Amino acid sequence: MIYLDYSATTPVLYDVLESYNKASRDYIGNANSLHALGVKSKALLDSATKQISELFNVEEQEIIYTSGATEANNMIIKGIAFAYKNRGNHIIVSKLEHPSVYVICEYLEMCGFKISYVDNDEEGLIDFEDLKRKIKPETILVSICGVNSEMGLRQPLKTIRQIIKKENPNTFFHSDITQGVGKIPINLHDVDLASISGHKIFGPKGIGMIYKAEKITLTPIIHGVSKNTSLNPGTPPLPLIVAFSKALRIALDDLDKKENLIKRLNDKICLEIAKYDTIKINKTRYSIPHILNLSLMSIKPETLIHALDEYEIYIGTNTACSSGELSNAVMAVYGETKRALTTVRISISAITTNDEINKFLKAFKEEYEKLSKTSH
């Protein structure tokens, strides 16, 4: 099997899964219970959270666990909207967001909020001038992803934050950094709020977190009894949290070294794909090497993906969460409908090998040539 869809999800690392299993087996107490088993679980929970806080250089109480990035985006964007609606009803998002962000925005529009979409330049960088123009006194939130999921476009979060705070110091800055964590260095102090997911960093599915600077209030969207914060009530999923903490520690190790390896593989694919006249490589200088987006133009992406299934080679369409639709990012950067409709996404990780890429390129060549004959 050759897996090249790491941006959709990653397999769980063996050690991470072991931690999950051991935590499930040996820490049966509810971390909220008073008895010794509860205390033991609470101690492990606290250690896991402490480790995350140290890895990100933030306070422990600034970490809120969620089921993943979609839940995190919901809790943050709706939570800010409802908590600060007395300040204003305006929210700005980019055109490069994960689809979940747009669905939340549609919902908020029904609730009376106004949503603006900030432009980006032809290389996918946020248009700073447009951002400045769009920030108004009633703007309560700007949400711009740290790394776009379709083309891997990376945004300078620190600069964006400075621009936002200069225009309106009361506007909060949220970034969905799900596709950035474990790939590029991230400083959480460059944002006010962030969404992170566990299953993109070789952790289990069903766990993620919010970073929320301490002074910010979110209106909870889930209500229940809680010992920690009012935002994530219920019994803490200790095995998931432990596994997430461990996955994060491993993911943040040796970022440079991993990126170099991945860049070499990315270059290799690009060099080969450039030989095909019709295929367009959707890559700018802001794309990170972990995510490579191609427009097949003359071939339907689904057809190629199914063809590669036969070789047990797995690549993605624009994002797993919106398969078969137009790629927002490719549309936002290139403005060509056909180009945006025919994208595939190859995502590489540090465990991808040279051999896997060679095999992929060979299979790609065979299938592409075969399919080209039947296309028009």
Place this chain on the structure above:
Amino acid sequence: MDKLIIIKYGELSTKKDNINFFIDCLNKNIKLAVNDLKLMTKFDRGRMFIMGEEEQLNKAINALKKVFGIHEMMIGYKINSDQMPDIEQTLVTLLKEQEFNTFKVETKRSNKAYPGTSLAISKHLGGIILKALPNKQVAINHPELLVTIEIRKEGTYFYYESIPGLGGYPVGVQGKGLLMLSGGIDSPVAGYLAIKRGVKLAAVYFESPPHTSVQAKNKVLKLAKILAPYNNDIKVHIINFTKIQEAIYQNIPRDYLITIMRRMMYRISAIINYNMKGHVIINGESIGQVASQTLASMKAINEVVKIPVIRPVACFDKLEIIRLAEQIGTYETSILPYEDCCTIFVPEHPVIKPSITKCLAYEKLIPYEELIYEAVANQEVIKVVAKEEKEVHPLL
């Protein structure tokens, strides 16, 4: 150019005969505080120099902010030359990065063979700065930036940035004392103030399982962890107080419960203190705060021990204590809501003017000497270390 920290000793300079003992102790404490960092330390003429890479020095500064006995830390720069052109160039390079309007240059020459007087060198270097940096002025009396230049045989030192230290005496110079650590707001502050005057602390905590919880004990250990960096680690003696407390509850009239309980705690503390060769007991009592802390109560309770009992916060208002607790960083932990020995079995109307005669009579109702012996024999001692253990949990 190398960056370095220069440590100045504070109140120590008032000690005449003992100064060397004080300084040795401080130097030892400083070394302990930074022993996990890659640094070079050097002692010279009543000061200490710490050298190393920038990142390590920054960590050292944070660690040294918790060492009592340091009056002031100066951030300095050193060049391995005493030649005037080198000094001029370095000075201008350094000050270019600084924001100031008025300044003054002071020169010291430990190498008295160096040509020119200190004053003449200062004047000359002041002139160089005025020429090189626009819009700066010399201010002799209250300069925004006081630049000190020390010309020595081995090179030249520049310093102008000062970071205040904690002051006080080096921990240990006064010997040891035992802190009665309850988990409340007052006792950690009392401990901190005692450390400040050079007392090396151990702590005693009374637990009463199952009436008190593991969480309560963990809270006390957490408080000890916050005090540990100031004290070069801290030993916590944990006394199981259940039997004594139950015996008191079953046999002693309600209004004397707390008085007798405190007398037992004092007795136990005195024994631990004796065993560890300590000189004093320290606690967080504050005059009149609760029934057991009225002057009459203090007298009736204190009567059972012969060693001094120091109460550093005795004359502070509660709000003053809270302010200190916030500064030290113990407040947030102290207010966690767990029962401790002093909050269980509380009578509705405790006596506020207890009589010693009555105390003695009531105490005859329980075999307290045996119970105390047993409690001390079964104590658990936990060493709470100042340095963060860098061990990763096997599951993490």
